[in-house]
Amino acid sequence: IYGNVPLLPVLLSFLQLSNNSLTGTIPTYFQNLAIMDLDHNFINGTIPTQLTSITTLAKISLGYNRLTGTIPDFTALTRLYELSLDGNYLSGSIPPYLANNTDLDTLTLAQNQLTGSIPTQLSKLPLLSVLILSNNLLTGTIPTSIGNIVTLTTLDLGSNLLSGTIPSLSRLTKLSQLILSNNRLTGGIVNLMALTKTMSIYASSNNLTGTIPLTIGNLAITTDINLDFNNLSGTIPRQIANAKSLVFFSISNNRLSGTIPLNFASLLNLQYLNLEFNLFSCVEPGFGPYVQGYCLVDSISFNCSGCNWTATYEKYKGNCYLPCPLPTPTSTPTPSPTQAPTVAPTIAPTLTPTEAPTLTPTEAPSLIPTEAPTPTEPPTLFPVYPTSAPTTRPTNAPTTFPTRPPTPNPTTPPVGPNLYTRPPTVGV
Numbered sequence: 001i002y003g004n005v006p007l008l009p010v011l012l013s014f015l016q017l018s019n020n021s022l023t024g025t026i027p028t029y030f031q032n033l034a035i036m037d038l039d040h041n042f043i044n045g046t047i048p049t050q051l052t053s054i055t056t057l058a059k060i061s062l063g064y065n066r067l068t069g070t071i072p073d074f075t076a077l078t079r080l081y082e083l084s085l086d087g088n089y090l091s092g093s094i095p096p097y098l099a100n101n102t103d104l105d106t107l108t109l110a111q112n113q114l115t116g117s118i119p120t121q122l123s124k125l126p127l128l129s130v131l132i133l134s135n136n137l138l139t140g141t142i143p144t145s146i147g148n149i150v151t152l153t154t155l156d157l158g159s160n161l162l163s164g165t166i167p168s169l170s171r172l173t174k175l176s177q178l179i180l181s182n183n184r185l186t187g188g189i190v191n192l193m194a195l196t197k198t199m200s201i202y203a204s205s206n207n208l209t210g211t212i213p214l215t216i217g218n219l220a221i222t223t224d225i226n227l228d229f230n231n232l233s234g235t236i237p238r239q240i241a242n243a244k245s246l247v248f249f250s251i252s253n254n255r256l257s258g259t260i261p262l263n264f265a266s267l268l269n270l271q272y273l274n275l276e277f278n279l280f281s282c283v284e285p286g287f288g289p290y291v292q293g294y295c296l297v298d299s300i301s302f303n304c305s306g307c308n309w310t311a312t313y314e315k316y317k318g319n320c321y322l323p324c325p326l327p328t329p330t331s332t333p334t335p336s337p338t339q340a341p342t343v344a345p346t347i348a349p350t351l352t353p354t355e356a357p358t359l360t361p362t363e364a365p366s367l368i369p370t371e372a373p374t375p376t377e378p379p380t381l382f383p384v385y386p387t388s389a390p391t392t393r394p395t396n397a398p399t400t401f402p403t404r405p406p407t408p409n410p411t412t413p414p415v416g417p418n419l420y421t422r423p424p425t426v427g428v
Contacts, residue, residue: 204228217242250274
């Protein structure tokens with residue numbers, strides 16, 4: 001439907017014309033109207049004060065039009081339970097007399113040009129469940145009285161110019177969604193971590209400081225946490241593993257440090273993890289969203305200042321792939337082939353090249369009797385190379401003999417390992 005709002009019966013009680021292309025102004029001639037829904041049209045002008053005289057009105061939904069001016073006084077509408085004026089060009093302040101509409105359940109004034117502070121009088125609304133004031137030009141602090149609206153399920157104050165600290169909201173046990181992003185809030189996030197009944201917590205793009213409290217582990221039913229673009233420091237608490245319902249966790253662009261704990265691997269519902277642009281030293285060995293070889297995480301991204309690598313996990317044909325390898329635990333270095341093996345003195349005492357005693361069975365105890373040297377045969381100064389392969393050798397010996405070294409100069413003393421040192425015994 002397009003054009004002006006058509007002429008309708010004055011005794012109409014229900015008017016639903018949302019999501020059309022209607023223009024013109026808001027009609028005010030109704031005498032028995034209970035529901036007025038003109039959302040998502042092109043209606044312009046101001047909200048007429050005559051509308052406030054239709055005392056039967058219980059719901060006014062005029063969102064996403066081209067309305068200008070200020071919010072009128074709806075005190076006379078004692079049955080009003082929903083007032084939705086979001087997505088317009090309304091200016092001025094939020095009128096404190098909205099607190100007189102004691103049946104008000106839903107108040108949405110987002111995406112306007114409202115200024116001033118949040119009226120403390122709103123805490124007097126005994127039934128208020130949804131309060132959305134985002135995307136305006138509101139200033140001042142978040143009133144501490146907001147924490148007394150125990151009926152709140154949704155509180156959205158995002159994208160304003162609010163400052164100060166986050167007040168205690170622990171009494172809001174019914175709060176399901178909290179949005180404080182894109183403001184100028186300061187202080188810590190302790191009060192956020194006390195919201196054990198809240199599903200979604202968004203407080204990105206502020207000036208929040210301090211550490212992530214250990215109480216983050218108490219958020220057992222929270223699914224979304226976004227604390228991007230703040231000044232948080234410290235480490236990620238290992239108690240994060242107790243937040244079993246997490247689906248979305250993003251703390252990028254902070255000053256967090258330490259290691260990225262492998263506790264994230266126990267969050268089986270996690271689908272998005274963003275730890276980028278922090279000061280993490282590296283990822284703990286064993287980190288990974290793997291359970292029985294399957295990838296349970298859609299997207300993970302982080303960077304390590306200490307190891308200079310980045311990794312992104314994505315779901316791809318049911319498996320995970322890594323553009324960069326995960327770091328592995330530090331292992332004991334393998335001795336270089338040029339290093340002489342250490343032999344215990346009680347097993348094979350070291351003899352100097354000038355000494356050539358005849359070894360007897362009692363002087364050279366053998367680890368393996370079959371390999372003891374013949375008592376009547378003195379050792380030679382230079383190696384004797386066999387003309388043929390031995391008939392037997394241990395099962396784990398190399399299948400080929402090493403290349404014969406060059407014949408040493410007879411006038412030059414042999415250089416290298418002690419010729420009288422017994423070679424390490426190869427187990428059979």
